[in-house]
Amino acid sequence: xxxxxxxxxxxxxxxxxxxxxxxxxxxxxxxxxxxxxxxxxxxxxxxxxxxxxxxxxxxxxxxxxxxxxxxxxxxxxxxxxxxxxxxxxxxxxxxxxxxxxxxxxxxxxxxxxxxxxxxxxxxxxxxxxxxxxxxxxxxxxxxxxxxxxxxxxxxxxxxxxxxxxxxxxxxxxxxxxxxxxxxxxxxxxxxxxxxxxxxxxxxxxxxxxxxxxxxxxxxxxxxxxxxxxxxxxxxxxxxxxxxxxxxxxxx
Amino acid sequence: xxxxxxxxxxxxxxxxxxxxxxxxxxxxxxxxxxxxxxxxxxxxxxxxxxxxxxxxxxxxxxxxxxxxxxxxxxxxxxxxxxxxxxxxxxxxxxxxxxxxxxxxxxxxxxxxxxxxxxxxxxxxxxxxxxxxxxxxxxxxxxxxxxxxxxxxxxxxxxxxxxxxxxxxxxxxxxxxxxxxxxxxxxxxxxxxxxxxxxxxxxxxxxxxxxxxxxxxxxxxxxxxxxxxxxxxxxxxxxxxxxxxxxxxxxxxxxxxxxxxxxxxxxxxxxxxxxxxxxxxxxxxxxxxxxxxxxxxxxxxxxxxxxxxxxxxxxxxxxxxxxxxxxxxxxxxxxxxxxxxxxxxxxxxxxxxxxxxxxxxxxxxxxxxxxxxxxxxxxxxxxxxxxxxxxxxxxxxxxxxxxxxxxxxxxxxxxxxxxxxxxxxxxxxxxxxx
Numbered sequence: 257x258x259x260x261x262x263x264x265x266x267x268x269x270x271x272x273x274x275x276x277x278x279x280x281x282x283x284x285x286x287x288x289x290x291x292x293x294x295x296x297x298x299x300x301x302x303x304x305x306x307x308x309x310x311x312x313x314x315x316x317x318x319x320x321x322x323x324x325x326x327x328x329x330x331x332x333x334x335x336x337x338x339x340x341x342x343x344x345x346x347x348x349x350x351x352x353x354x355x356x357x358x359x360x361x362x363x364x365x366x367x368x369x370x371x372x373x374x375x376x377x378x379x380x381x382x383x384x385x386x387x388x389x390x391x392x393x394x395x396x397x398x399x400x401x402x403x404x405x406x407x408x409x410x411x412x413x414x415x416x417x418x419x420x421x422x423x424x425x426x427x428x429x430x431x432x433x434x435x436x437x438x439x440x441x442x443x444x445x446x447x448x449x450x451x452x453x454x455x456x457x458x459x460x461x462x463x464x465x466x467x468x469x470x471x472x473x474x475x476x477x478x479x480x481x482x483x484x485x486x487x488x489x490x491x492x493x494x495x496x497x498x499x500x501x502x503x504x505x506x507x
Numbered sequence: 508x509x510x511x512x513x514x515x516x517x518x519x520x521x522x523x524x525x526x527x528x529x530x531x532x533x534x535x536x537x538x539x540x541x542x543x544x545x546x547x548x549x550x551x552x553x554x555x556x557x558x559x560x561x562x563x564x565x566x567x568x569x570x571x572x573x574x575x576x577x578x579x580x581x582x583x584x585x586x587x588x589x590x591x592x593x594x595x596x597x598x599x600x601x602x603x604x605x606x607x608x609x610x611x612x613x614x615x616x617x618x619x620x621x622x623x624x625x626x627x628x629x630x631x632x633x634x635x636x637x638x639x640x641x642x643x644x645x646x647x648x649x650x651x652x653x654x655x656x657x658x659x660x661x662x663x664x665x666x667x668x669x670x671x672x673x674x675x676x677x678x679x680x681x682x683x684x685x686x687x688x689x690x691x692x693x694x695x696x697x698x699x700x701x702x703x704x705x706x707x708x709x710x711x712x713x714x715x716x717x718x719x720x721x722x723x724x725x726x727x728x729x730x731x732x733x734x735x736x737x738x739x740x741x742x743x744x745x746x747x748x749x750x751x752x753x754x755x756x757x758x759x760x761x762x763x764x765x766x767x768x769x770x771x772x773x774x775x776x777x778x779x780x781x782x783x784x785x786x787x788x789x790x791x792x793x794x795x796x797x798x799x800x801x802x803x804x805x806x807x808x809x810x811x812x813x814x815x816x817x818x819x820x821x822x823x824x825x826x827x828x829x830x831x832x833x834x835x836x837x838x839x840x841x842x843x844x845x846x847x848x849x850x851x852x853x854x855x856x857x858x859x860x861x862x863x864x865x866x867x868x869x870x871x872x873x874x875x876x877x878x879x880x881x882x883x884x885x886x887x888x889x890x891x892x893x894x895x896x897x898x899x900x901x902x903x904x905x906x907x908x909x910x911x912x913x914x915x916x917x918x919x920x921x922x923x924x925x926x927x928x929x930x931x932x933x934x935x936x937x938x939x940x
Binding site: 310311312331332333336342344346347348349350351352353357358361362364366370371372375376378379 | 723724726727728729802805806807808810811812814815816817818819821822823824825826827828885886
């Protein structure tokens with residue numbers, strides 16, 4: 257079992273949009289070196305919950321703790337300051353800029369005169385890409401000219417480069433082929449070993465069973481339950497997602 | 508990578524073959540196309556006017572007529588790149604011009620005494636404050652109140668034009684302060700020697716920049732262009748800059764005017780003395796603004812955020828960029844540039860007239876768009892907008908010189924705008940941008 261202080265605790269989070277309770281009194285946590293899968297139907301509130309943590313939305317109520325210390329996250333900048341990095345489902349790339357500009361967007365390397373140092377940023381981008389995706393060669397092109405897998409690796413590189421402690425991955429393999437999905441799986445294993453905690457949002461139960469240590473299931477904005485993957489079967493989890501019912505414990 | 512090309516799946520670092528000849532220069536093909544279009548226009552008008560269109564005198568006039576619109580077009584690039592539009596620039600120019608005209612002809616002479624040497628500088632500073640404040644205010648309405656820029660600036664088009672009218676009671680205000688008038692062009696040329704010095708400084712700067720960029724790339728181990736191509740580029744830059752200075756110097760001051768200039772200094776015009784006008788101060792101002800705006804666009808965080816926001820506003824926000832404040836800054840820059848254009852435009856006429864800057868919003872937007880700024884946002888260059896302004900002005904002046912009737916002039920300019928955007932759409936589709 258996990259002991260000690262969780263990397264992240266989200267306690268009793270709630271947020272409503274125009275009368276719709278998108279997230280209703282949900283509590284989840286994440287330990288170092290652990291992958292927690294967030295499962296649920298479309299509209300179950302998992303993306304909304306995670307966007308509170310990444311600073312895209314501001315919660316109506318609830319408390320976020322990082323390493324046991326309460327923190328205030330009002331903007332993506334606050335999240336980044338707490339070493340929380342996010343890979344969004346839409347990838348959130350500026351299509352007209354090249355890989356290096358996207359990787360460093362909002363955190364540019366500047367020279368002594370405060371000018372953006374493109375060459376230094378490209379050199380750093382080449383270094384991290386050599387590790388994540390050695391086939392990546394299109395450093396001079398805008399990311400609109402890249403394939404889906406290449407775009408994904410830019411988004412992943414951006415999250416990994418800045419020494420994330422907490423990584424949020426929203427459907428990281430949804431747009432990928434078999435080979436690239438394998439690549440992401442290997443990357444997640446490697447990051448786990450480094451003690452990084454990962455929230456993984458996914459539709460794919462098999463993916464989740466393969467990659468995650470625990471699953472938290474949401475339905476209609478509420479948390480159905482959190483289970484360790486070795487304690488439950490896929491059918492149990494499906495029951496939680498579809499019917500919102502707790503798995504039957506074997507005596 | 509399952510979705511990428513064969514060269515990458517092969518796993519070998521397939522370096523692209525070194526381009527040969529013209530392609531080795533690595534020039535932006537859009538830019539080459541625009542320069543070609545400009546030359547076609549110039550040569551065509553020269554043919555129709557027995558060469559009068561390409562005399563030093565006409566090129567000189569063409570440059571000083573382009574400056575006001577070109578200055579505003581550099582700001583419009585930022586506005587359009589962030590997916591906004593500014594329809595109020597002509598009116599903003601008018602209100603800045605009116606404020607500055609009233610200041611320098613009525614209020615400041617009362618305060619400081621007629622002919623005080625501080626009048627021009629206080630006037631310009633106040634004009635800049637007015638333009639920047641109005642721009643920032645409009646940007647605040649767009650960014651924070653989320654009123655569409657089209658509506659805010661359409662309102663501004665009417666409001667500021669008529670604020671200017673009210674301030675001056677619709678009268679023409681002049682003559683303006685003599686020092687202030689230097690910024691207009693013909694009254695403020697730099698003479699042959701200074702022009703050559705500036706030309707040489709610009710040439711050295713351009714070549715130093717090329718060399719520095721090559722060194723930086725090589726030090727990181729990035730691929731660089733072949734040395735021959737870099738030298739070729741350097742020769743093209745140096746040649747263009749120096750040829751431009753040479754043409755402006757070749758436009759000589761008429762003998763009568765020269766006589767008056769010497770008389771004013773209490774001297775007699777030496778026999779057979781010929782002096783060229785040289786680089787107009789307003790054109791130097793445009794060059795400085797073009798350099799500053801290009802540096803802002805390419806080398807500052809502000810510029811990077813402007814382009815990122817235009818490319819994907821959501822991504823920019825998720826990267827921690829304050830896009831609302833960015834909107835205020837972009838419109839404030841636009842306002843400041845309108846004020847500078849107001850100095851140039853009113854100084855060129857040596858007075859403020861009630862209709863100054865009328866329809867400039869259309870010229871400025873057309874210049875930016877012809878210069879390759881995409882209305883969908885995220886794409887645009889400063890030099891493109893300036894070239895766009897020069898193409899528009901060349902068409903307008905050329906047709907006037909050939910003797911095309913005024914209505915046909917406007918019909919042609921309007922059609923060229925639509926045609927240029929269509930060609931641009933086809934180009935982008937082919938280039939896969």
